[in-house]
Amino acid sequence: MMLTEETPVPSGALPVEELKDHLRMGSGFADDGMQDGLIETYLRAALAAIEGRIGKMLFQRRFLWVLECWRDEEQALPVAPVSAIVSVTLVDAAGGEVLVPATAYRLVPDLHRPRLAGKGTSLPTIPSEGLAKIVFDAGFGAAWTDIPVDLRQAVLLLAGEFYEHRHDDGAQAAGLPFGVVTLIERWRTVRILGGGRK
Structure with a gap:
């Protein structure tokens, strides 16, 4: 079996500004937007990690x-x-x-x-x-606001963790942060008999 994503999430749908607010990044400076590419990368990484953990696609x-x-x-x-x-x-x-x-x-x-x-x-x-x-x-929908609020918060928390610890040497504990795990727990799919019917 092989699953292939045919239409990736468009950059414009990602909550770059919301993550910048979450990180309390300054605004109104000449270099506004310099970190946008990096922030988008961490948002995509957080989306992939959470989708993989819960077996649900966030963006449609x-x-x-x-x-x-x-x-x-x-x-x-x-x-x-x-x-x-x-x-x-x-x-x-x-x-x-x-x-x-x-x-x-x-x-x-x-x-x-x-x-x-x-x-x-x-x-x-x-x-x-x-x-x-x-x-x-x-997926839940094409827009960020179509995604349930607890999953949106989990994405922001995890993307924020990735951004804040981007220079770490790997000494930090592996796995998802406790707050992220708590937010996504109710969405996890329990797979029985290798993915057969419930």
């Missing part, structure tokens, strides 16, 4: 998921929340592709474990030695 974007077999009658999707299944394509051993009609499958929405299911029947059979390509949209 498009993903391509490739897998060789269905795990069950309904296939749990690798991240949440999923707003739409864009397409399902079956690929045979020779590389030939067949687009599955949208009438043959449906999204079973769930905040923690959304699933792809057949519509009125089971999921279409993946060819022998072939694979399935699933394109879907996942």
Whole structure:
């Protein structure tokens, strides 16, 4: 299985100014904006760390998921929340592709474990030695304010930690800060049986 992000978070959507306020960086000086690139880097790193920990995409974007077999009658999707299944394509051993009609499958929405299911029947059979390509949209929304407030605060805290300790020699303890862990704990997905249905 392989999950690929097809549409990255645009720079304009990132809360650069909000993080600068959080860090109490000065404003009104000639060098305003000099740190923006660095701050964006730490915001992206914080987003990736939190998304990886909770199994949820914060900003909405498009993903391509490739897998060789269905795990069950309904296939749990690798991240949440999923707003739409864009397409399902079956690929045979020779590389030939067949687009599955949208009438043959449906999204079973769930905040923690959304699933792809057949519509009125089971999921279409993946060819022998072939694979399935699933394109879907996942995330809370396109804007920073679409993300739940506790997750936004966790991103700012973690990005702030990255920025404040950017010159550390690695002696600091590994792992997420306690405040970040506390904020994201309720959003964590408990995976049972390797990602199968709950």
